[in-house]
Amino acid sequence: MNHDCIFCKIISGELPSAIIFQDERVTAFRDINPAAPTHILIVPNKHIASVEAVEEADESLIGYLYRAASRIAREEGISEAGYRLITNTGANAGQTVFHLHVHLLGGKMLKLALD
Numbered sequence: 001m002n003h004d005c006i007f008c009k010i011i012s013g014e015l016p017s018a019i020i021f022q023d024e025r026v027t028a029f030r031d032i033n034p035a036a037p038t039h040i041l042i043v044p045n046k047h048i049a050s051v052e053a054v055e056e057a058d059e060s061l062i063g064y065l066y067r068a069a070s071r072i073a074r075e076e077g078i079s080e081a082g083y084r085l086i087t088n089t090g091a092n093a094g095q096t097v098f099h100l101h102v103h104l105l106g107g108k109m110l111k112l113a114l115d
């Protein structure tokens with residue numbers, strides 16, 4: 001737990017949010033500023049600042065996080081139509097919260113915007 005991190009505060013329950021799934025390894029909650037009808041953030045409960053900070057010991061956790069994303073997409077009813085998973089990394093990508101997260105976006109036809 002990093003006490004300066006808003007996602008750590010969401011994970012611990014200190015900061016209220018719309019949590020839709022939580023277990024001992026990951027937490028998923030709705031993005032406060034949704035960019036699509038479904039916009040969920042899936043995060044490891046462990047504080048990892050970004051993809052750049054992922055260590056060898058985290059490899060199974062990252063796989064687990066993607067499996068959780070897929071399950072949540074199915075539960076949200078967007079699996080068949082398709083969805084996008086995005087992880088911004090660093091300043092040029094516009095990362096604003098330095099706790100690793102995967103954006104799950106769907107529920108509409110998404111534009112292919114690579115920048």
Ligand code: AMP
Binds near residue numbers: 006029030032033
């Ligand atoms: P990124 O720009 O990839 O770091 O994404 C950070 C995301 O976190 C943005 O889409 C924000 O809207 C979202 N966000 C920031 N604060 C909160 C919060 N308290 N609850 C839910 N989502 C948040």
